[in-house]
Amino acid sequence: MQWGQSSPVVIALNDMDRATIKHVEGRLARVKSMAKPKRGRSTAAIDDHVGSRIRERRIMLGLTQQQLAEMIGVTYQQTHKYERGINRVSAGRLFEIARALSAPITYFYEGVGEEGPRQITPRQRMLLEIARNVAEIRNEKQQEAVSQLARALASR
Numbered sequence: 001m002q003w004g005q006s007s008p009v010v011i012a013l014n015d016m017d018r019a020t021i022k023h024v025e026g027r028l029a030r031v032k033s034m035a036k037p038k039r040g041r042s043t044a045a046i047d048d049h050v051g052s053r054i055r056e057r058r059i060m061l062g063l064t065q066q067q068l069a070e071m072i073g074v075t076y077q078q079t080h081k082y083e084r085g086i087n088r089v090s091a092g093r094l095f096e097i098a099r100a101l102s103a104p105i106t107y108f109y110e111g112v113g114e115e116g117p118r119q120i121t122p123r124q125r126m127l128l129e130i131a132r133n134v135a136e137i138r139n140e141k142q143q144e145a146v147s148q149l150a151r152a153l154a155s156r
Helices: 014-036 041-058 065-073 076-084 092-098 105-109 122-136 140-154
Strands: none
Touching: 014 041, 041 065, 041 076, 041 105, 041 122, 065 092, 076 122, 122 140
16 A cells, blocks of 8 residues: 555444434435425526526616616625526516516516527617617707607608
């Protein structure tokens, strides 16, 4: 035997030791059976989808994670975890999120089960950016002027 290697240790067990070991193994098995079951692939995929829809809607409205967190009464870290599907969103919390983001609860489930992630096209990204920028204009008359300009350009 070389230095650093250990030889197997042989321990003589009596009937009482064996009974104790069986008892402990039985208790461990019961504790394991009480553990929370692991999430399956399908539920994890739905959690990811709901989270990505929360993120999509938040960005569409031009909100930061911090702003959404304050609106629903959680930390921005929790909002981040919801959006990434790390933490599940409870029914009550989803209700609050839907209300804060002015969306029906069904919005967050739209597209569940479709193949592959939904990609936002460059045109959709540009339209979202335009909407966000117009919403940032504080003067209502200027907002209306931009809206009229867009309508005039669209009718050409």
